[in-house]
Amino acid sequence: MTVKELVDLFNLEIVAGPNLEKEIDGVYIGDLLSNVMARAEKDNLWLTVQGHQNVVAVALLVELSAVILVEDFEYEENSVQRACQKGVNLLKTKKKSYDLACKFCESEI
Amino acid sequence: MRKQQILNKEIESFDFQSGGEASSNLKNILRKLGVSAQIVRKTAIVTYELEMNVVIHSLGGEITALISEDELEIRVDDDGPGIADLDKAFTAGYSTASDEIREMGFGAGMGLVNVKRYADQIDVKSSLGEGTHVKVIIKLSS
Numbered sequence: 050m051t052v053k054e055l056v057d058l059f060n061l062e063i064v065a066g067p068n069l070e071k072e073i074d075g076v077y078i079g080d081l082l083s084n085v086m087a088r089a090e091k092d093n094l095w096l097t098v099q100g101h102q103n104v105v106a107v108a109l110l111v112e113l114s115a116v117i118l119v120e121d122f123e124y125e126e127n128s129v130q131r132a133c134q135k136g137v138n139l140l141k142t143k144k145k146s147y148d149l150a151c152k153f154c155e156s157e158i
Numbered sequence: 159m160r161k162q163q164i165l166n167k168e169i170e171s172f173d174f175q176s177g178g179e180a181s182s183n184l185k186n187i188l189r190k191l192g193v194s195a196q197i198v199r200k201t202a203i204v205t206y207e208l209e210m211n212v213v214i215h216s217l218g219g220e221i222t223a224l225i226s227e228d229e230l231e232i233r234v235d236d237d238g239p240g241i242a243d244l245d246k247a248f249t250a251g252y253s254t255a256s257d258e259i260r261e262m263g264f265g266a267g268m269g270l271v272n273v274k275r276y277a278d279q280i281d282v283k284s285s286l287g288e289g290t291h292v293k294v295i296i297k298l299s300s
């Protein structure tokens with residue numbers, strides 16, 4: 050599934066979408082950046098409450114397919130700029146990580 | 159064997175805007191040199207953790223990367239304040255990060271543990287009052 054298809058299917062909001070044709074492979078949930086660096090895999094979706102610009106740096110380095118900011122947290126303005134420049138997709142939702150992850154599970158993501 | 163310098167970049171204290179840039183640059187350079195995805199990933203993790211430690215915990219410093227036929231050498235040097243107890247610093251979960259920094263998702267105390275896990279060789283010199291000097295070797299042939 051591509052990020053674009055995911056957005057449509059789960060009604061996610063696109064905050065920065067420079068790379069929506071990217072394929073998704075798996076999900077990582079976490080808010081501690083060192084753990085995300087070490088544990089998240091290439092093309093994972095990353096569910097987090099962190100919206101500052103180092104999230105973009107991490108997503109870029111690990112080559113994640115998209116960041117999904119949950120619980121209606123907001124991205125910092127410079128995160129959005131940086132994401133557009135670097136080709137990192139930033140999405141958001143009002144849902145909690147667990148609820149969204151359950152939905153992903155139902156759809157076998 | 160002769161090593162060629164492929165990156166040298168200053169890292170400024172508390173510069174979260176550029177934090178991660180050096181790692182990202184190095185990653186692109188290695189990709190262009192045809193280094194395998196697995197080694198690029200290892201290198202990205204190691205350099206990001208060391209780079210952010212300089213941003214968060216030090217007064218500023220620099221990162222240098224050198225490459226030879228069979229290995230990559232990464233040096234991260236800062237101007238202090240240094241690490242009082244290196245054993246503690248390498249203990250999972252140990253962190254002196256402030257609440258403000260923790261709110262950003264740093265301070266799990268996993269950075270140096272990750273560096274150690276992915277480095278083929280690591281050498282750290284540090285003491286209070288002077289800088290921290292880290293040298294990491296990553297083998298190019300696995």
Ligand SMILES: Nc1ncnc2c1ncn2[C@@H]1O[C@H](COP(=O)(O)OP(=O)(O)OP(=O)(O)O)[C@@H](O)[C@H]1O
Binds near residue numbers: 083207215248263
């Ligand atoms: N360059 C440095 N200068 C001074 N102290 C450092 C430096 N690097 C690490 N430290 C000390 O070592 C501790 C452990 O570092 P480590 O990278 O493992 O964890 P952290 O940076 O606190 O959290 P995390 O990396 O998980 O976000 C730090 O909290 C800090 O006290």
Ligand SMILES: [Mg+2]
Binds near residue numbers: 210265269270
């Ligand atoms: Mg650290």
